[in-house]
Amino acid sequence: MGIKSKFKAFFLLDDDDYQLAEETDTAEQEEIKQPKSVKKNVVSLQSVQKASKVILFEPRVFAEAQEIADHLKNRKAVIVNLQRIQHDQAKRIVDFLSGTVYAISGEIQQLGPKIFLCTPDNVEVSGNISQFLPESDIDNSRW
Incomplete structure (x- = not known):
């Protein structure tokens, strides 16, 4: 059997x-x-991210540089306006942010007089600003 x-x-x-x-x-x-339904639209979880944000920051004291660094660590771009802070404090903030940006493989670029763009590695910046006019020339220039 x-x-x-x-x-x-x-x-x-x-x-x-x-x-x-x-x-x-x-x-x-x-x-x-061979499963009946083959999924053709496979997306990596790494490519699915929240919407990017750009934070505008105008620090009044050096202690606020830590908050800017925290935004960068959270992968958010930050525009920093240092026009309302003393020159020596502004210089310390730029030095601190330069170190932070280096640590996270990001970039820091000057956008204008005392205005900087700090970006983490997930933000790509294209183009550059080549020349800054003195503030006296800006007031007299025409658009």
């Missing part, structure tokens, strides 16, 4: 029932090998 016969006898299956069960098993095995 073969294994098929023993199996049929154990479950009391007719030949038709056994063949149906065998076809179902074969179909399930094929589905495992």
Whole structure:
């Protein structure tokens, strides 16, 4: 007595029932090998991100540089306006932010007199600003 016969006898299956069960098993095995619905639009989780933000910051004291660095660590770009702070404090902030940007593989660029753009590595900046006019020339120039 073969294994098929023993199996049929154990479950009391007719030949038709056994063949149906065998076809179902074969179909399930094929589905495992080739799923019916193949997903073609696979997206890496790393590419799915929240909307990017740009933070505008105008520090009044050096202690606020820590908050700017925290935004950079959270992968947000920051525009820093240092026009309302003393020159020596502004210089310390730029030095601190330069170190922070270096640590996170980002960039820092000057946009204008005492205005800087700090970006983390996930933000790409294209183009550059080549020349800054003295403030006296800005007041007399025409748009």
